[in-house]
Amino acid sequence: MMDEPASDQPAPRPYHHGNLRQAMVQSALALLKADGLGELSLRRAAREIGVSQTAPLYHFGNKLGLLVAVATEGFHRLLAYRKQLVQAAETPHDRLHAAMLAYVEFGLANPALFRLMTGPDVRNNVHDEALEAAAGETFGLLRDCVTDYLRAQGLSVDLARRAALAAWATSHGIVTILLDREQSPLLASRRPKQEIAQDIVEIVIGGIAVMKP
Amino acid sequence: MMDEPASDQPAPRPYHHGNLRQAMVQSALALLKADGLGELSLRRAAREIGVSQTAPLYHFGNKLGLLVAVATEGFHRLLAYRKQLVQAAETPHDRLHAAMLAYVEFGLANPALFRLMTGPDVRNNVHDEALEAAAGETFGLLRDCVTDYLRAQGLSVDLARRAALAAWATSHGIVTILLDREQSPLLASRRPKQEIAQDIVEIVIGGIAVMKP
DNA sequence: ACCTGAACACCGTTCAAGT
């Protein structure tokens, strides 16, 4: 009955936060967007929320636990975006193109999150069910697009695994190169990144179209 | 005349190391190979040499300085290996294949060094002449292979820039995927990594062969 | 069940001081 004191004090934060786990993931995402992967620390994310610096350890065990949770959220977002672009396309070719481009655009729009999701810390050493599921679904959609495209080209569906891996590897390579070499002389063209990406995507799709069993 | 005291004490390390810069790069390379990128710190590399923990700062300014020096050494090695494989090949197609595969094999053989060389810390924020030169030469060799291959296919050399970027992006994507997802279910095939890599390389070369201006 | 606070070992970096 006295849970809610009728004082006008500025919200005397309760001892228990309530849903600290979710709040930490949000805080981490904000830090990633604002200051990059190097600035993401358990202590800082906790401070941002106004909670003790060791509170998060209860929910995540260690830093890697937080990273995995954030990465899982990232894959959910990536998957949603890829679905959206794929569904808006109208031919097997365009759907494959869209699936690859979604990956690239997501990475370019969320550099730090993308690096966290695909970096060695998270993807090695860990086997987290929710993460594997989200990543697996994301890859699965690409593979489906590849399969449809192969069929449309009159090619054997048995090539799907190899072709999907090529499509994935290329998408991944484009992002990292475009992200890590912002002003490198090697990319000294003033072409917009999206154009460069689409160009490379088409080369790979062309390669898939002429695959030999 | 008395520089060398005739004592039998166990090498009373002189106050000045002599060539600390080189020693630090070697120490860093050893740490990378032994314990990975996460375990590389200025203090630890210095300790390994037996020098004060702040001594390296004189030579490198900050940690990034050391990373850049190590990355430059890495690109020299990668370039040498790529040259070697390319020169051993006998057709334009095989030389392009070799140039791409050299990148992949180098990454698989030196995971931590490769990540350091291509990671965001080193390749962004920094414009170091020696590093840019080494990286530029490495890419240049790939571009030359692409150009020769285009010529051999009767295609316009104007496509070289775009095609070389596609070849690079794909090589890079293959390595990172193979490195970061050691035991991922997504790659649940028991095929050796080299085979997977060669497969993808061929798909991209096939795509280059059917490029349209 | 959830959170705090003190403590430990480790960082990168600065700065005055030594040779």
Added chain:
DNA sequence: ACCTGAACACCGTTCAAGT
């Protein structure tokens, strides 16, 4: 010119203790 030593602010993590 090259290196040391103490100091500062920051980590991740443990562990006993609080609610």
